[in-house]
Amino acid sequence: MTVSRIDREDSGYPALLREIFDPPDHLYVDGRLPDGPMIAIVGSRRATPYGTRTARRLARELSARGVIVVSGLARGVDAAAHRGALEGPTPTVAVLATGLDEIYPPEHAGLAREIAVAGAVVTEAEPGTPPLPSRFPHRNRIISGMSLGVIVVEAAERSGALITARMAMEANRDVFCVPGSIENPVAFGPHQLIKDGAKLLQTVEDVLEEFPALVAPCPPTRVASRKRSGGSCGPVDPDLAAVWELLDWVEPRHHDELAAILNLDVKEVSRRLTLLELGNYIIGDCGAVTRRPQN
């Protein structure tokens, strides 16, 4: 571990962070704090598969466009965001509430090492600081303070992710929210923020168009390929399309339900689901079938 300490006066100290009203005096950094536009992705620790999938995809796409993804290394959305960013070319930054030698949650120690290879794991806490509940809001102000904007993927009422979003608004940063189902309790937070004036986010373009000067232009080939795949086109084969039409992007369906609705033998449903799966149209998780988002 190559730990360094950056004081507020040092040139390596993140410029945006200096602007908030109570910036930390110093930061401990494992790895090298990258220089460039940063966007935070935060959300629930108990995210749905839709939430983690979305966070990962957004992070990967931001990374592909040269944006540094900042998050908190927590379970759920945070970890998915870091993982997505690691799949792209730009480094990612994880901000901890604990000391650098007390990675929390412990199962993310490996993820933290991966992040520190090209990016940085950052904290204001002294070495040896354990995961105290009171420290997490302090951590959240650093996440939003370093970033141009904050993307909230899924957040329950009164959650840490909402605190981060409020802090971002107070620091005059942009807040973007990924909408969810109105039946989903962890979609409550983002929906509330949208009502309060946060920007509804559907694609990374919704974020990038707010910062035209800072971000590298979109590679043309990617745009073309996205256009071609069309996003929501189902299979051509009418048998497969009949099954695909019944599937949802978020709520899983079971073989039994599909067989009942289509009035088909369940073995025929199984056959069609395999073909849909191999055609990359669906995600079939042992009886919990959803559409696969095209990207």
Next chain:
Amino acid sequence: MAKMLARALCGAVFGLEGVRVDVEANIAEGLPGFHIVGLGDRALQEARERVKIAINNSGFEFPGRKVTVNLAPAQLPKLGSGFDLAMAAAIVSAAMERSLPQDAAWLGELALDGRVRPVRGVLAITAHLERLGARRFFIPRANLPEARLATRLGVVPVSHLSELIDHWKDGAPLPEGGSAAQAEPGTQPEPVDLAEVCGQPHARRALEIAAAGGHHLLMMGPPGAGKTLLARALPGLLPPLTVEEALEVTTIASCLGMLPPGAGLMRTPPFRSPHHSISPAGLVGGGGSVPLAGEVTRAHRGILFLDEFAEFRRDALEALRQPLEEGRLAVARARGHAVLPGRFILVAAANPCACGFAGDPARVCECTPLARARYRDRISGPIRDRIDLQVRVLRQPAGELLGETGYGEPSRVVRERVQQARVHQQARRAHGPLNGSLTGPMLRRDAPLPAAARDLLENAAERLRLSGRAIHRVLRVARTIADLEGAASLELSHVAEALQYRESG
């Protein structure tokens, strides 16, 4: 003084096999006493009192001299009470200064009043002693149907020691063996009929495939989804045991003392459902100084149902690997080793997570991702690897349960298809394994893939990152699906369906 030594042929069970035991009685001048030598356990030492009092209560006076009984071979550990009758016969003959016929065998436990009680393992012991040359079998009357399964030779059912003593004293006629009616034992709980299961077409289909090809099955679903009901329907889908299989099953039941008195050949496959607190030795066998059979052996040729699969002790589940792989279990103990049979269909049922609601559309799972991963990992990869069929079972809506529609075919209809599929399997391998036990090289011969099906499987292996073992699982299941349709070679549709029973990613 005349020679006062007599020998009676007897037998015991070791593992699940009969072994010969010779019982010798010697009566000598000396202080009155009764000694048993020859590595007997506690029950055998207590036989002294039983035998002595039973003889006295059967119209004969126990000799008031020094009586020594030896059980040979001396190095074999001898358990239980099955030697009582042989000891009494040897002692009485020695006292009467006559010898017993060399080709007669004696089995039975004595009650204090002289009645003869049934013992374990009569089937295995009788069959073994017949091979060694025994021609007449004196056995407890309650064990008659069992002994009749083992031998066509003379069987004398004894209900009371006095019957033998009267015969020796006065030439009274011995009881008639007759030809025993083969009573069907009613030990198995009646299987649930599939017609009672509401909905669940996916799981029903998996049950049918499991029954047809002898595949192991894992059902995942929230509490109350009907996993147990489905498992209890499986016995009703299996064809009755062949005579050969029934003999194996009956022998095991007899050796383990599970055969009810008066029971004959067991024609229905056993169904065992041990509780999840069972020890490894209880599950697969083991025991102290001598090998003892466990639930795996009791489930031989039938079904081993493990409910709350993830709650079983880790070491118990790991111990299942050998029987799952080989259909038998080698148990080595200080006093010898035994190979115990254990070819069964494993039906495992588990909640998807500790609270049971992960993946349930109607309820929120309260587990953290780490807790969910830990729960999942309780069923280790090597065990999952050996389970061909994995399905998710959903809770049925109340409207469906109360309605009249939604209830499927009865077991009888499915069983006919299963039987047909078994016929196809036997046509390929007359006495060989069912599809569920086919190995890689066997699959290459039995499950040839036409080009289209092969392309599909290759595509799936790449996209879904299937391991070599996973591909074999898909092929085994596809082979059974084809057999259920009576198709000779695998079609694309068979492979496509089989891919839906793999584990969740």
